[in-house]
Amino acid sequence: MKQQISVLGATGSIGLSTLDVIARHPHDYQVFALTGFSRLVELERLCLLHRPRFAVVPTAEAARPLQAALEANGLDTRVLVGEQGLCEVAAHPEVDAVMAAIVGAAGLKPTLAAVQAGKRVLLANKEALVMSGALFMQAVQAHGAVLLPIDSEHNAIFQCMPGDYARGLGQVGVRRILLTASGGPFRNWPLERLAEATPQQACAHPNWAMGRKISVDSASMMNKGLELIEACWLFDARPAQVEVVIHPQSVIHSLVDYVDGSVLAQLGNPDMRTPIAHALAWPRRIDSGVAPLDLFAIARLDFEAPDERRFPCLKLARQAAEAGGTAPALLNAANEVAVAAFLDGRIRFDEIARMIEAVLNRISAIAVQQLDDVLQADAQARAVAQDWLVRYGH
Numbered sequence: 001m002k003q004q005i006s007v008l009g010a011t012g013s014i015g016l017s018t019l020d021v022i023a024r025h026p027h028d029y030q031v032f033a034l035t036g037f038s039r040l041v042e043l044e045r046l047c048l049l050h051r052p053r054f055a056v057v058p059t060a061e062a063a064r065p066l067q068a069a070l071e072a073n074g075l076d077t078r079v080l081v082g083e084q085g086l087c088e089v090a091a092h093p094e095v096d097a098v099m100a101a102i103v104g105a106a107g108l109k110p111t112l113a114a115v116q117a118g119k120r121v122l123l124a125n126k127e128a129l130v131m132s133g134a135l136f137m138q139a140v141q142a143h144g145a146v147l148l149p150i151d152s153e154h155n156a157i158f159q160c161m162p163g164d165y166a167r168g169l170g171q172v173g174v175r176r177i178l179l180t181a182s183g184g185p186f187r188n189w190p191l192e193r194l195a196e197a198t199p200q201q202a203c204a205h206p207n208w209a210m211g212r213k214i215s216v217d218s219a220s221m222m223n224k225g226l227e228l229i230e231a232c233w234l235f236d237a238r239p240a241q242v243e244v245v246i247h248p249q250s251v252i253h254s255l256v257d258y259v260d261g262s263v264l265a266q267l268g269n270p271d272m273r274t275p276i277a278h279a280l281a282w283p284r285r286i287d288s289g290v291a292p293l294d295l296f297a298i299a300r301l302d303f304e305a306p307d308e309r310r311f312p313c314l315k316l317a318r319q320a321a322e323a324g325g326t327a328p329a330l331l332n333a334a335n336e337v338a339v340a341a342f343l344d345g346r347i348r349f350d351e352i353a354r355m356i357e358a359v360l361n362r363i364s365a366i367a368v369q370q371l372d373d374v375l376q377a378d379a380q381a382r383a384v385a386q387d388w389l390v391r392y393g394h
């Protein structure tokens, strides 16, 4: 039987890499649903190629022409609309696995819907887990979902962990998680020049081709901050057990340090098709299309400690991880507004951290009892961030 896969965020960077891997194994996987948001011409092309049962777009206005175009090509794909449509294809009884690859808080409810339906959930959408951490992990347990990390670092950590790591890191002899980071495009820029960094420069990542939001997060290292929080939830680690290591070559994707002094690492070329293929087939291994690692060509691996003056977002994220409750949701929402404003030319690169800090200083984090607490924190942080923009934006 072929595995039925829903790809949420199919038109994005992770979505396209996922479809590339799936297309290499037509006897094992079948695309059940594809979703897009603004790149609807691309979504139509993907539908014609993969012939899914469902497609999802944001509005009814967008659905009509797509439905008509697909019918004209002889497809019986049904086009669904909005968050409800996303949740429907994530939780559909015929679906085996869901690739959660929508960017940002918009992915939270559909990803949770997949978890609550007990699916195999391939998690790229780190923001969903950062926002709702405890609730998300409780839902995984309660509904018997299989959560597999796609983020290359977390996928690497998962591969280096013993099979029974859920017993607790102390129980299985894990001392620390070493989370690697490339340092992004600004690792060596003179500090005083960071203020003039343009969106184009921020999005020119040295090792990875990714969507614009995560590219800016990588440049500010907020991405590593979000990943620190993500690692704490996935592996039940305390923030102090996760150390960030800058490793500019992006060949080691992360490491696990054991009490006996052994350190296990996962290496590979920086290509997201490796973690995607790993999670799709786990515990089997399948071809991903990624070239074998050429250690002689790489020749050397470098490591350095991150500089908090250069990367203040990393410190803000660590503080939010330690504060817990709604703090990570506040951090994430403020960051989403700040990154969008930076990409729109309304704030400078160095103002991203300043704006997030201002939001975190204005709103107190509270304990999370239910999803509404998270959604309210998200809305509140966005409102305060917008106020900040009106006052200080350009």
Ligand code: NDP
Residues within 6 Å of the ligand: 008, 009, 010, 011, 012, 013, 014, 015, 035, 036, 037, 038, 039, 040, 100, 101, 102, 103, 104, 106, 124, 125, 126, 127, 150, 151, 152, 208, 209, 210, 211, 212, 213, 214, 272
């Ligand atoms: P992209 O921007 O390339 O793709 C994002 C996807 O989400 C697109 O399909 C987009 O649709 C869709 N989308 C955007 N906004 C909404 C919305 N409001 N509602 C529904 N769908 C929406 O991002 P990436 O693929 O780079 O990243 C996706 C996720 O994976 C992020 O959470 C990121 O942090 C994570 N990730 C990505 C990595 C990478 O290498 N790219 C590595 C590790 C994690 P459309 O394009 O049609 O507008």
Ligand code: MG
Residues within 6 Å of the ligand: 151, 152, 153, 227
């Ligand atoms: Mg990553």
